[in-house]
Amino acid sequence: MRPPVARWLGRLGLALASVSMPVAPGLSAQEYRADVVDSAAVVVATTLAVHSGSADDPQGFEGLTHVVAEAHRVALERVPGVLSVEATVTRWSVGWTVVSTPAAAARVLRDLESADVMVGGLAETIDDARERFRFTAATPAAEVDLEAARLFTGFLSAWARPIRGTAQSVAAIGTSTARTRWASLLTAPRALVRVGPPDVVAGTAEGRAATDPGRADRPQVATSAPPTMPWTTPDRMAITREVTNVWIVAAFPIPSDLDRTSVDHLVHRIDEILNPTPPEPGIIGAGVEVTRLPDGDALVIRATVLPSSAARWEERIRTIPSGISPPFDPEFFRWERRRFRAHLLLRDAVPGQRSRRIAHDLLATGSFRTLSEEAWSLEPDDLSDAAGRLGPPRILVLGAAVGGEEPAG
Amino acid sequence: MGLRLFVPLDEAAVEAGGGWIIARLAERRIAEAARRLGAEVSVRRTPDGIAYSVAGPRTDFDYLAYLLRLASSAPEAPFIEDARLELAGALDGLRETGPGQVELDLRMRTASAPSTTGTPGSVAGLSAGRVLDLWSRTHRPERMTLLVAGRVETPLLLASLAQLGATDPTIPDRPGVVGLPESAPPSLSLIRRFTGRAWSGLEAGDPVVPVLARLAARALRDAPGDFEARVLVWDAGSGPVLAATGVAFPDRFAALDAALDGLLIAAGDLARTDAFDQAVGEVRREWLLEFGGTVGRIETVGADIDRAARPDAARTRLDALDALTPDRVAAAVERLFGTAARVTVR
Numbered sequence: 001m002r003p004p005v006a007r008w009l010g011r012l013g014l015a016l017a018s019v020s021m022p023v024a025p026g027l028s029a030q031e032y033r034a035d036v037v038d039s040a041a042v043v044v045a046t047t048l049a050v051h052s053g054s055a056d057d058p059q060g061f062e063g064l065t066h067v068v069a070e071a072h073r074v075a076l077e078r079v080p081g082v083l084s085v086e087a088t089v090t091r092w093s094v095g096w097t098v099v100s101t102p103a104a105a106a107r108v109l110r111d112l113e114s115a116d117v118m119v120g121g122l123a124e125t126i127d128d129a130r131e132r133f134r135f136t137a138a139t140p141a142a143e144v145d146l147e148a149a150r151l152f153t154g155f156l157s158a159w160a161r162p163i164r165g166t167a168q169s170v171a172a173i174g175t176s177t178a179r180t181r182w183a184s185l186l187t188a189p190r191a192l193v194r195v196g197p198p199d200v201v202a203g204t205a206e207g208r209a210a211t212d213p214g215r216a217d218r219p220q221v222a223t224s225a226p227p228t229m230p231w232t233t234p235d236r237m238a239i240t241r242e243v244t245n246v247w248i249v250a251a252f253p254i255p256s257d258l259d260r261t262s263v264d265h266l267v268h269r270i271d272e273i274l275n276p277t278p279p280e281p282g283i284i285g286a287g288v289e290v291t292r293l294p295d296g297d298a299l300v301i302r303a304t305v306l307p308s309s310a311a312r313w314e315e316r317i318r319t320i321p322s323g324i325s326p327p328f329d330p331e332f333f334r335w336e337r338r339r340f341r342a343h344l345l346l347r348d349a350v351p352g353q354r355s356r357r358i359a360h361d362l363l364a365t366g367s368f369r370t371l372s373e374e375a376w377s378l379e380p381d382d383l384s385d386a387a388g389r390l391g392p393p394r395i396l397v398l399g400a401a402v403g404g405e406e407p408a409g
Numbered sequence: 410m411g412l413r414l415f416v417p418l419d420e421a422a423v424e425a426g427g428g429w430i431i432a433r434l435a436e437r438r439i440a441e442a443a444r445r446l447g448a449e450v451s452v453r454r455t456p457d458g459i460a461y462s463v464a465g466p467r468t469d470f471d472y473l474a475y476l477l478r479l480a481s482s483a484p485e486a487p488f489i490e491d492a493r494l495e496l497a498g499a500l501d502g503l504r505e506t507g508p509g510q511v512e513l514d515l516r517m518r519t520a521s522a523p524s525t526t527g528t529p530g531s532v533a534g535l536s537a538g539r540v541l542d543l544w545s546r547t548h549r550p551e552r553m554t555l556l557v558a559g560r561v562e563t564p565l566l567l568a569s570l571a572q573l574g575a576t577d578p579t580i581p582d583r584p585g586v587v588g589l590p591e592s593a594p595p596s597l598s599l600i601r602r603f604t605g606r607a608w609s610g611l612e613a614g615d616p617v618v619p620v621l622a623r624l625a626a627r628a629l630r631d632a633p634g635d636f637e638a639r640v641l642v643w644d645a646g647s648g649p650v651l652a653a654t655g656v657a658f659p660d661r662f663a664a665l666d667a668a669l670d671g672l673l674i675a676a677g678d679l680a681r682t683d684a685f686d687q688a689v690g691e692v693r694r695e696w697l698l699e700f701g702g703t704v705g706r707i708e709t710v711g712a713d714i715d716r717a718a719r720p721d722a723a724r725t726r727l728d729a730l731d732a733l734t735p736d737r738v739a740a741a742v743e744r745l746f747g748t749a750a751r752v753t754v755r
Binding site: 040041042043083084099101277335338339340341342343345346349350351352 | 441444445446447448449464465466468469472558693694697698700701702703706
């Protein structure tokens, strides 16, 4: 008889092997594998996500993971039948999502974890990375990212190093260093997920039936530890630069026990507030995402604004979560939840985005979500509760003539 | 789930551009309503008609059906003039540049049916009444094709879409053939010279077309001479047209002229090299990635059904690409010899 998790996955048209839950940094290597049947898919999306990122680069070799990620991306693009490859490096993870023809899916699966694939052009790729570095490292956006990481994780933290390294550190990277780093990635916890048509992915383990995932039970993960968050005190850092715009990055710590879909709902709501139609005056661009930090997750809002409206936007961003409070107009919430649900499901309808989302879910928590059910079960209180439980923000303001006032509250 | 409603259009010459206006107003009409749900929507004026597509969660089917009804409803008479001015402005903008004059002239010379964006003469005469008549004549339920991606009960589907399109039993007549007064393009004060060629005789959906276009673009990149040139493909009503346009200073114009005159031969020669596999790979990549996402999938499959009137047309097109050989490209090049329309603006 199959174990409960496998039975549950079988009903979803999924296969998952070598399950160890939950995943946490420092544990022995876990490998998650999921095959997700999408009967409407024409292509196959395969994601390899590894629980080790730029924060694990050795000192003096900052940018090593980024170089390895690029080398592997370039090598995978050469595989016949590969349609697109996307490599993503964060401070805690690195991942590749490959969209391929069904005929190439088996080779992609093999090559994603193969050390031989990238060896051919490794030296050239490292040279390319050095060359690109000359044009991208000194941009204001790169400085904003680095200074924000320092504010959120501490100046001496490995998480506060530049993801792409420095000119000196990238120059120090050679092929043998890159190979060693690649070998270390293959021993880290990782998730390998495929989304594709049934004739390609259904041949694995139990994942044969393509059934409606909307009716599945959720896996139960017992948690007894008290919730934690990355910090409990606010902070603010202002850096003046002779540039034409002002960058604002605000991170709100997320309690460790907050439901992921509630957090996603909050992200969606804040994105709607930041980006109305038509756009509000004074703002050039804004976005919101969940970022992993050494001691937990944070909801990070990034905005680029005109200097004349920087103070107003900083205050606006600081108070966004407290503004999401009940009572909600029931009609408003009904539509808001429908929009969020449509956003989740339409995003998941794209094979590459779905495989990346499931791999990220698995790597971060050891389980993955059935989004249609999760979104329907949300109540108005979940949204305001999620907003209300965010911790005090740490805010970076970088730009022309930025103020230096102390953080509120 | 996704829904795609296709309405074929048979614009008379005096109505050319009317479908573009209907599509433009539909796009504006549903944008705000779609935002309310977070649905994905698309309105496309294709060579054969207008395709209205919506996608969202299956549980929101009622609202998706409403969006489709809203999209395909009658254009608002007060806004038709705004859209007409927008189209006329775009055409005037093209005629005020050398490349625009070359492209417009080539399109008119190779057209076997009115252009989807009309001509300056047809667009000038598009009154609100004429556009509404075009909508009323074409947006009839019996002429429409509905493509559904996802599971929905047929009675529910039919009930939700019962009020689609025009309900007035009186169908306006299609305007007859009349001569349109076309104004001469404005005289341009140009420093460089512009020229183009357009070849007709290709078949819609034939993978030879995009592969040959890529080979031609590669041949232009490799051609000697100091000029700028690009390759275009458009639908002329009876099938795709392959075109190449370019610009050069007068003392370098001969090299451009020679490159365009020898373009088919150069592209045919490239088909015998590794460039053929590379071009096929690029086309395959582009076609397969079009299937990503719900709207992309129904748009792609729907467009193939519109063209070939077969539900497996998309699969057939992909299979034809896999079976394509350099000999087939060479045969297509042979057929195109002698069909070139030439335009030069000095």
